[in-house]
Amino acid sequence: xxxxxxxxxxxxxxxxxxxxxxxxxxxxxxxxxxxxxxxxxxxxxxxxxxxxxxxxxxxxxxxxxxxxxxxxxxxxxxxxxxxxxxxxxxxxxxxxxxxxxxxxxxxxxxxxxxxxxxxxxxxxxxxxxxxxx
Numbered sequence: 001x002x003x004x005x006x007x008x009x010x011x012x013x014x015x016x017x018x019x020x021x022x023x024x025x026x027x028x029x030x031x032x033x034x035x036x037x038x039x040x041x042x043x044x045x046x047x048x049x050x051x052x053x054x055x056x057x058x059x060x061x062x063x064x065x066x067x068x069x070x071x072x073x074x075x076x077x078x079x080x081x082x083x084x085x086x087x088x089x090x091x092x093x094x095x096x097x098x099x100x101x102x103x104x105x106x107x108x109x110x111x112x113x114x115x116x117x118x119x120x121x122x123x124x125x126x127x128x129x130x131x132x133x
Contacts, residue, residue, distance in 0.1 A: 023061060096128065
């Protein structure tokens with residue numbers, strides 16, 4: 001049973017793809033989706049932008065007939081997702097990946113990599129989809 005699904009809400013196209021996948025799964029199990037908006041530090045501009053993203057995600061989820069909870073987390077995306085998942089007893093984290101490789105991945109470890117290595121629950125990684133046209 002998957003009761004709670006966590007999604008990182010950063011407004012990027014790949015995080016929106018992750019949200020859509022989370023909705024598909026949540027509909028099967030009638031799960032609650034928890035959207036987090038991580039940021040290294042909170043300032044009024046970041047909070048305002050984050051609130052707009054979260055409200056857009058909330059509209060999409062609630063429009064699908066599902067429950068949605070959200071919160072801001074003052075941390076980097078990877079650690080934020082792992083901490084919230086543990087505290088909120090999340091069953092699944094759905095996260096988008098840009099699929100970076102090579103030297104860029106070596107120099108800048110991704111949030112996805114951190115989540116996969118450290119999460120105490122299952123993680124579903126949604127790869128970036130290229131537009132058809």
